[in-house]
Amino acid sequence: MWSIASSITRYSIPEEIEEGSVVANLATDLGLDARNLAKRKVKLDYINSKKYLDINKETGELYVVEKIDREYLCPAKTSSSCFLKMDVIIENPIRIFNIELEIIDINDNAPQFRRDIINLDISESATPGERFSLTNAVDADVGENSIKTYHLSESSEFTIDIQTGSDGTKYVDLVLNGTLDRERQAVHNLILTAVDGGIPARSGTASVVVQVLDTNDNMPQFDRQVYSVDLIENALTGTLVMQLNATDLDEGTNAKIIYSYTLYTSEKTQEKFSLDPDTGEIKVKGGIDFEEVKSFEMYIEARDMGTTPLAGHCKVLVFVTDLNDNYPEITVKSFANKVKENVAIGTVIAVISVSDRDSGDNGKVALSLHNQGPLPFALNKSSEEHFALLVTEPLDRETASSYNIRLQVKDSGSPPLTDNETITLEILDVNDNAPQFPQSFYTIHLPENNEPGALLSSLSAFDPDLNENQYLVYFIMEKEIANTSMSMLFSINPENGNLYALRTFDYEREKEFLFHIEARDSGIPPLSSNVTVQIIILDQNDNAPLIVSPWHAKGSVIEEVIPRSTDKGHLVTKVIALDADSMQNSRITYQFLQITDTTLFSLDQYNGEIRTTRMFSYRDPRHQRLVVIAKDNGEPPRSATVTIKISTVEKVVTELTETTEVPLEYDIFTDLNLYLLIGLGSVSFLLLITVFVIIVLKCQKPKPTMATAPNRNSIISQRSSTIADSTLISSDAYWYSLFLAETRKGKIVVRQPLPNGAGYFVSSIPRSTALTETSESRASTLQESSSDLP
Structure with missing residues (x-):
C-alpha cells in the first residue's frame, strides 16, 4: 500500500550556499517521526538535475552536498524563478513527497560584451541624428541583478540611446550628435559600459572604435596660385622645368590627383612643354628659343578622382633667359712691373686685350678696374679689344709700396659672365701727397625747422701719407651772407669733418647756402684741398x-x-x-x-x-x-x-553784372583818425560808383535772348569782398592765383587798374563769349566806370 503527497513543499535557498548547510528538516516539515526514518528506506529522486542535496536519515535534515550554481542550473532566462525539483520516497509504507527548492539569484556575474572591441565605419557625410546599433552586453544574473543601463565615455560627436525589449533586454544604439570631419579626426575611440542593478553593481566594458570614412569634401590645393620659373633657352628635351605639387586632404580615390592643361593654355605652349598627369612634372618637350618667345603661360588644373570630382587651378609663368655660355678672356700683352712714384701722369704701364667668343650683347665686353679704395690708375680704350693701363694720379710709396691691380672683364649677357686677372705693380719711392675728398661737390638736404646741433654730414678727406703728413684738420672757409658769418650758421668738427647746423632754418626765408670746407694736413709745408658744400633747405x-x-x-x-x-x-x-x-x-x-x-x-x-x-x-x-x-x-x-x-x-535790392561788381577793400591802420577818414572816403567812393553803374545799366539795351541773370551779390554782400564769377580788387598774389585757376577753365582773365592807384578790377570772361557783343558791352562799361571815378 502506498500514497502520494497531495501538495508540494517549497523551500528557498540563496545561490552558492555553502556545502553542508541545512536547508530544512523534512521530518518536522512533513510530519514524520525522525526515529523511524533510520528503519525505513529514504531516498531522493531528482527530476531536473543532478544530486545537490541529501537527507540525514537519523535527523531528517535536508542538507547541501554540492555547491549550487543557479546560472548553470537554469541557463534559460525565460523566467526569473529557478527551482530544483525532487521527490522524497519513503518505504514501509511507501510515501512520496514532492519538494521544490527555489534557488534565489545573487549578483555574482558582471555584464559581458560578446566582443571586447566594436568596430564601426561611419561616413563623414553622416547627418546628425543617425543611429548605429551596438552589440549588447549579457548578464547571467536575472531580475534586478541583470543589466540595468549603459554609459558612453565623454564625446562631443556621439551619445547613446537605450531601448528596452519586450523581454526586458536592454538594447543600445550609438547616435551621432554633430558632424564628422575625417580630416580633423579620422578615428574616435569610445568606451561603452554596461551596468547591472545589483548591490553592489557590477559592470563590463567594450571599446567602440569609430572609423570615419572619407567623402570628397576637399578640393586639391596648390601652395601658390602663380608660379614663376626661369628657363635657359636651348634647354634639352626632357629638362625638368618644375614639379607641381597639389595636395588634397581627402584619402583614397578622393585624394588621387590628375594634372592637366586647361583651355586657357595655348596649343603652342602645349607643344613646347609636357605635363605628367600623375606626378605634375613639367618638362621641356620642344625647342625653346629666346628670340622666338620670351615667356610662356600655362594654366594647370589639378582634379581629384572622387565620385563628384573637385579641382584646383594655378598659373605657371616660364621666363626664358638668353644663353650666355662663353666667358670673356683677358690677355696682358705687355707690363712694366716696376715704376717710380713720381712717374708722369698718363704713363702707360700695361697693354691689355679682351675677347669673347659670344655674339650680340653676350659678346660685348667691358674692362674695368676692381680694386678697393682709391686707385691711381685708369683704363684707356684704344680699340674695341685693346686697353691701356695708365697712371692717372701721383703715386705714393709711403702709402702703398705695391699695387695688386685687379682687372675684370664683363660681358653684356644676362646674366653677365666675368673673368678676372690680377697684376702686381711695385712702386719705387719718391715723396708728396695732399689730402683728397671723395667728392668735389656735396649737396646736403636739410629739412626746415631742424634742431640746432643736428649732424648734417661727415665730410672726411683721405691723405695716403704717413705720420704727421696724414693728420688732417677741417675748417669752414669764412664767407658772409647778409652780414652773417658762415661759422655762425654751421660748424665742422676739426678732427673728423662732421658738419653740424648751429641754428634752426626756415624755408620761407632761406632756401640754400653755398660755402667751402678745407682739409689741411700737418706736414711741412702743409698741403690742403677744399670741397664745395651746398646746403638745400627742404x-x-x-x-x-x-x-x-x-x-x-x-x-x-x-x-x-x-x-x-x-x-x-x-x-x-x-x-x-x-x-x-x-x-x-x-x-x-x-x-x-x-x-x-x-x-x-x-x-x-x-x-x-x-x-x-x-x-x-x-x-x-x-x-x-x-x-x-x-x-x-x-x-x-x-x-x-x-x-x-x-x-x-x-x-535783390540792386542787380549788377559780373564785370562791374566791386568789393570793398579792408585796410587796417593803427591810427584811428586816419582809419575813420579813409573808411568814410571809401564808403562815399563806393556809393558814387554804385550810382554810376546803375545809370549805365539802365542805359544799356541787352539782347532779348540773353537776359542777365540776377547777380548773387547785393550791396549787403559786398562787405565780404566776394566777387561774382571771380571778379575782385586784387593784389598781385591774388591776381596770379586767379589767373592760373581761371585759365585752366578756359576763361580770359582781365585786370585793369582803379583810379588813384586804389587797386585793380579783375574779371574772368568765358573764352567763347570774349568777342561777343555782350562781352564788348561789359568791357566798355568797365572802362567807362573806371574813367568816371574821382
Whole structure:
C-alpha cells in the first residue's frame, strides 16, 4: 500500500550556499517521526538535475552536498524563478513527497560584451541624428541583478540611446550628435559600459572604435596660385622645368590627383612643354628659343578622382633667359712691373686685350678696374679689344709700396659672365701727397625747422701719407651772407669733418647756402684741398592755408544774399586760399566740411567755386550754412576753414553784372583818425560808383535772348569782398592765383587798374563769349566806370 503527497513543499535557498548547510528538516516539515526514518528506506529522486542535496536519515535534515550554481542550473532566462525539483520516497509504507527548492539569484556575474572591441565605419557625410546599433552586453544574473543601463565615455560627436525589449533586454544604439570631419579626426575611440542593478553593481566594458570614412569634401590645393620659373633657352628635351605639387586632404580615390592643361593654355605652349598627369612634372618637350618667345603661360588644373570630382587651378609663368655660355678672356700683352712714384701722369704701364667668343650683347665686353679704395690708375680704350693701363694720379710709396691691380672683364649677357686677372705693380719711392675728398661737390638736404646741433654730414678727406703728413684738420672757409658769418650758421668738427647746423632754418626765408670746407694736413709745408658744400633747405608743411577770398575777420561768418529765383549753376561765391609753403605743401583743394543741404550746392575742389546744383524750391530754408575747408597736400595736411551764411530773398535790392561788381577793400591802420577818414572816403567812393553803374545799366539795351541773370551779390554782400564769377580788387598774389585757376577753365582773365592807384578790377570772361557783343558791352562799361571815378 502506498500514497502520494497531495501538495508540494517549497523551500528557498540563496545561490552558492555553502556545502553542508541545512536547508530544512523534512521530518518536522512533513510530519514524520525522525526515529523511524533510520528503519525505513529514504531516498531522493531528482527530476531536473543532478544530486545537490541529501537527507540525514537519523535527523531528517535536508542538507547541501554540492555547491549550487543557479546560472548553470537554469541557463534559460525565460523566467526569473529557478527551482530544483525532487521527490522524497519513503518505504514501509511507501510515501512520496514532492519538494521544490527555489534557488534565489545573487549578483555574482558582471555584464559581458560578446566582443571586447566594436568596430564601426561611419561616413563623414553622416547627418546628425543617425543611429548605429551596438552589440549588447549579457548578464547571467536575472531580475534586478541583470543589466540595468549603459554609459558612453565623454564625446562631443556621439551619445547613446537605450531601448528596452519586450523581454526586458536592454538594447543600445550609438547616435551621432554633430558632424564628422575625417580630416580633423579620422578615428574616435569610445568606451561603452554596461551596468547591472545589483548591490553592489557590477559592470563590463567594450571599446567602440569609430572609423570615419572619407567623402570628397576637399578640393586639391596648390601652395601658390602663380608660379614663376626661369628657363635657359636651348634647354634639352626632357629638362625638368618644375614639379607641381597639389595636395588634397581627402584619402583614397578622393585624394588621387590628375594634372592637366586647361583651355586657357595655348596649343603652342602645349607643344613646347609636357605635363605628367600623375606626378605634375613639367618638362621641356620642344625647342625653346629666346628670340622666338620670351615667356610662356600655362594654366594647370589639378582634379581629384572622387565620385563628384573637385579641382584646383594655378598659373605657371616660364621666363626664358638668353644663353650666355662663353666667358670673356683677358690677355696682358705687355707690363712694366716696376715704376717710380713720381712717374708722369698718363704713363702707360700695361697693354691689355679682351675677347669673347659670344655674339650680340653676350659678346660685348667691358674692362674695368676692381680694386678697393682709391686707385691711381685708369683704363684707356684704344680699340674695341685693346686697353691701356695708365697712371692717372701721383703715386705714393709711403702709402702703398705695391699695387695688386685687379682687372675684370664683363660681358653684356644676362646674366653677365666675368673673368678676372690680377697684376702686381711695385712702386719705387719718391715723396708728396695732399689730402683728397671723395667728392668735389656735396649737396646736403636739410629739412626746415631742424634742431640746432643736428649732424648734417661727415665730410672726411683721405691723405695716403704717413705720420704727421696724414693728420688732417677741417675748417669752414669764412664767407658772409647778409652780414652773417658762415661759422655762425654751421660748424665742422676739426678732427673728423662732421658738419653740424648751429641754428634752426626756415624755408620761407632761406632756401640754400653755398660755402667751402678745407682739409689741411700737418706736414711741412702743409698741403690742403677744399670741397664745395651746398646746403638745400627742404620745405615742410609748416604753414596752414590762408583764406584770402572772401575776406573775413578771424572767427567771423561770411554772409551772402542771393535771389531764390537763381538758376542751376549760379556762382554763389569763390573761395581762394594761399599757402606760403611750396610744391605739394602749397597745393590746395577745397571741400565742404559742413553743408545744410548737400543737393543744393556744389564745390569745385580745385578752384573753390561754390555753385547751385538746382533751383531753390519753396521747401528749402531761407538760410543755408556752408563750412568750407581749404586743405593743402602736405604730410600731414594743414587746413583752414571759412563759414558762409547764404540768405535767399525774393528779389535783390540792386542787380549788377559780373564785370562791374566791386568789393570793398579792408585796410587796417593803427591810427584811428586816419582809419575813420579813409573808411568814410571809401564808403562815399563806393556809393558814387554804385550810382554810376546803375545809370549805365539802365542805359544799356541787352539782347532779348540773353537776359542777365540776377547777380548773387547785393550791396549787403559786398562787405565780404566776394566777387561774382571771380571778379575782385586784387593784389598781385591774388591776381596770379586767379589767373592760373581761371585759365585752366578756359576763361580770359582781365585786370585793369582803379583810379588813384586804389587797386585793380579783375574779371574772368568765358573764352567763347570774349568777342561777343555782350562781352564788348561789359568791357566798355568797365572802362567807362573806371574813367568816371574821382
